[in-house]
Amino acid sequence: MKQSHIRNFAIIAHIDHGKSTLADQIMALTQTVSVREQHAQLLDDMTVEQAHGVTVKARTVRNYYQADDGQEYEYNLIDTPGHVDFNYEVAKSLAATEGAILLVDATQGVQAQTIANYRIAKQRQLTLIPVLNKVDLPSADIDAALAQLNDLDSAFTPEQVLQISAKTGQGVPAVLEAIKQRLPAPKGNLHQPLKALVFDSLYDPYQGVIAYVRLIDGQLKSQQALRLMQGQQDFNGKTIGVFAPQMHPQESLSAGDVGYVATGIKDPRKVRVGDTLTSVATPTQRPLAGYQPAKSMAFAGLYPKNNDYPALKEAVQKLNLNDPSFTYVEERSEALGVGFRCGFLGTFHLQIIRERLHDEYGVDVLTTAPNVTYHVTLTNGQQVIVNNPVQFPAFSLIKEVTEPFMKAEITMPADNLNAVLKLAEQHKGTLIDLANSGDLIVASLKIPLSEIAYHFFSELKSVSHGFASLSTAFMANEVSDLVKVEVDINYAPVDALTFIVHREDAPNMTQQLVANLKTTVPRQLYPTPVQARVEGKVIARVDVPPLRKNAAVNGEQHSTSKKAALLRRQSANKRRASKNTIKLPQSVFNAILSL
């Protein structure tokens, strides 16, 4: 296909605004997918994606479009994920395109992720086609949404905005024509040495790493000697091809095309997203500017529920190949045995991984409370990076601790402002800026990641009755007053329950924690004391009642000697507990999560 007849684009939108539905419509209209093959939401083929209705891993599909001018065009559609945890995947996908459809649900209007995605696209100097979706719904407020779009970008005039229903197909043919007319064709040089961007990858047990590539210059042929420039890795390309939407082998790919190369490389770390692919025979002189790899933001321990460590190990290895933004290192907990300390983009990502472990590998895990990364400076000047609270140094050795702070942008209707600012203050947020975007207010805050990693999002939804949305980006590590909380059950420390908290929150949180543990720690034959310690002092304590009635209380039913024997046994139990033998259920860890 001539470059002038190629269009590479993505669809960007706030979650649930209809990206997948529109992608399906486009594939149906271009007959990429026959009616027989068509089932709901073709691009979302992972079970978790269907359960959550979100797109996790970016996909790409080649379509052929018969335009009104009678000519055929190649439309490469790159699907992007829609959740705040996955901004990284959005940036990766957009790097391979010249333009994007900015899709807005007409019943909801411009939302935080609309704005966040818009900004990423603008940074990449992409051409945007604004589209209002769901105009078939009676609750659609088209005028309001048009005004918001115009506020977002003065180029989005009502005449420029297309109005569609991705569900019924109304207006979608106009979108296909606009892609041809408004988006630029790729501009690479076919006669230059091969230069291609690796923008995603997938691991296949038989073919090794499959690299998703966008050709900038030159040509790519199957069975060619190829080079990854950053990874300094040469290999012989196996098959090459396009996704339509299944893998379709081709003889060659040319400048402007999007497709895949089966590399045969078995180590996925050698094929880095952002790397430049070129040919060994005539390599390009200048590699492309790559992008930053995703950074794990939240960490948690994953332990096998039924002691099946080998199954968990195999599953996390495979998941990491498929999703390199999920990381793992082996760790050992006294309470839980051998497991993994895993890194996630955020807590939603953690939830997705848990479900994928269950759905795709049949592995159920115990998850410890997630934490962020702390940088600790010791009094002797040494620096320690802590991803596991257990490794947080003793307080007497610490000079200073820093934690990650985020810039959080909350977009909301004006009447939610007070409630939202109050919530932000409770979470140690400080206001940086307030701006208007039409009827919406955008509050920019500086807030510790540890404060927004867990429940902040759902609390925000709740105080704003569902109207506020959140977008976050890393700002800097800054000093905070943090302490380590250790939990003893039956006088023995339980390492897996250790967590880090802001000092001022420690008294309240530990009181609530021990109250929660009172009902979740499995009852024993003897009363089980549970206590929380900070800097060597017990600051909260509770006794988990015994399974049986206490001999000392119900003594009159027993003979005096029997009662004495029971009491002896109970206090012996107490003394013996240097190591914990109580098996802890997930509910115990949830007791921390629910604080």
Ligand code: GDP
């Ligand atoms: P995504 O999260 O952006 O991929 O959104 P989906 O494509 O999964 O759509 C979210 C929900 O909105 C689904 O229940 C769709 O059926 C529905 N939906 C999408 N487009 C339309 C539309 O044009 N009209 C109506 N009525 N519903 C739509």
Ligand code: MG
């Ligand atoms: Mg989707």
